Amino acid sequence: MKKFMNRRSSILLAAVGSIALISGYAVVPAQAAGPITFWHIQSTGAGPKLIQDAVDRFQADNPGVKVEVSPIANDAFKDKIKVAVGADNAPCIFPSWGGGPLNEYVKAGAVIPLISYLKKDNYKDRFVPASWSNVTFGGATYGVPVENSSIAVIWYDKKIFAKLKLKTPKTWPELLTVVKTLNKNKVAPFTLGGASKWPSIMWYDYLADRIGGDAFAKAALRTGGSFTDPAFIQAGKMLQDLVKAGGFIKGFNGLNYDNGQSAAPLLGGKAAMYLMGNWLYGDFVGAKRTGDFGFFPFPSVPGGKGDATNVLGTVGDNYYSISSTCSDKANAFKVIQYLIDDKSVTARIAEGRIPPVKGLTLTDPNTIALNKMIANAKGVQLWWDQYLPPEFGELHKNEVQKLMGLGTTPEKMAAAQEALAKKILD
CATH class of the missing domain: 3.40.190.10 (Periplasmic binding protein-like II)
Known part of the structure; x- marks a missing residue:
């Protein structure tokens, strides 16, 4: 039987606590192989600024690396990314919701496994465990949860x-x-x-x-x-x-x-x-x-x-992946890290989001209630x-x-x- 996923995405969110801190990033000049192209769908409201602020901080810390950011409306993105992947012209960084569509890109060799990056400094442990299920196929992980639960x-x-x-x-x-x-x-x-x-x-x-x-x-x-x-x-x-x-x-x-x-x-x-x-x-x-x-x-x-x-829903909306055609994969992953570092987490919480990282401190009553609903859910179906x-x-x-x-x-x-x-x- 052809199985598009190896298990059902029935997942529970861990209880809230205080924001876990990670170390900052050192300013390191880089010799980039080319601009890092970055598509995202945070195209309305506070979304563009959340993304651009993180990218600006990355570029300030890595002056030799250029990142080209393209906000795209949700529905338009879904069509555009299919065409780009099919033409072997996918951007270095792009989002998905995990699941079946991402698995198709995995099987086509269009995105890279992130195991080595996630193991470094135990980076994967920063996130709520349930957030990984939608982007894990055959024991390998192909996306980083960033935007929201x-x-x-x-x-x-x-x-x-x-x-x-x-x-x-x-x-x-x-x-x-x-x-x-x-x-x-x-x-x-x-x-x-x-x-x-x-x-x-x-x-x-x-x-x-x-x-x-x-x-x-x-x-x-x-x-x-x-x-x-x-x-x-x-x-x-x-x-x-x-x-x-x-x-x-x-x-x-x-x-x-x-x-x-x-x-x-x-x-x-x-x-x-x-x-x-x-x-x-x-x-x-x-x-x-x-x-x-x-x-x-x-x-x-x-x-x-x-x-x-x-x-x-999903614990990890959106996930960011790196295309196999990206010429600067290491720096592309660093860009993703800036999207969900402590400054970005704080900014997302201020906009009413629930980043999928451990130890969140939430103060907004509605956000707290939403997080509680997720935590108490018997199952979360993607x-x-x-x-x-x-x-x-x-x-x-x-x-x-x-x-x-x-x-x-x-x-x-x-x-x-x-x-x-x-x-x-x-």
Whole structure:
């Protein structure tokens, strides 16, 4: 059997403590083989500055090395990196979410193992152990976790909930009641960037988890499960029922994530809720509106087999890898180290992020609560489109978009996914 990953990414985050310190970097002139090209997707909000500040410090300490930084929007990056890798023209440093897509690059020899770099000065021990599972294949590690510990939660407008005397729902029926009340008061329940596709799969994937428990793991790893199993059919039906009940803002399948279209209704009071990763909190921090929004876990489904503490996400979003064509691999790794050194960790925490390093000291109440949710989760399932091989991830995104647009049925979607699974996973 062809297995794209050797195990399920069910991971737990260690408890918080105080920030562990590492030694600083000495100023060492370098003879670079060429500029270090660096692509990243931290292209909005505080992201570009977080990256550039770290790169500037690296270049000040290594005056003989030039780093060319290119911020790229999320969706555009996914296409651009595929083309670059296929043409043997990948940048020296680039991000991924680990999982199936990165494993494809590993098998193609497009990225290098980082074992020797990680062993030096016990550098690997700086990080939360769970953060490595998504980038470890065949005993070797191919990426460094940097940006955040990211999970999908439901963000909500506290003022709207208070005005309508709504309580955060714990179960799916309670969520439907909230949706009904919001529609009655002419407030869109949820905003969603359906045009970008990947935000939509959070809905289906969470429902499949809450309903079927380990059904996804069994189907994906081909250990007795199928993507046509009842849990997947029910997930599709429940999601379409939510669409038909007016659960989403009008035109949601035409809203784009990268340009802020999908976040705007929540920020502008036009929508009351938004299922999105906790990186969204950085937008609230930047807008000085952290007190206006709260979050709650994806609701449980009565009678479902999934643990209500399970979350979708990753401990280590984004991971940075080094391409095999990079002419200055050693300095490329040093650049990555600057991205997650103590100064960078402190800067990320200030922006509402949870860097995947040991011994964090967090003071923001929402960040503390998010970290606690991750720590208490029974399992953290990597985003399906990143866990699965790229071909399957693309099919999954397309099918969910059609499903939510009422352009297909849960049964047809399930059949399409199982047909591809038999082709590439068996």
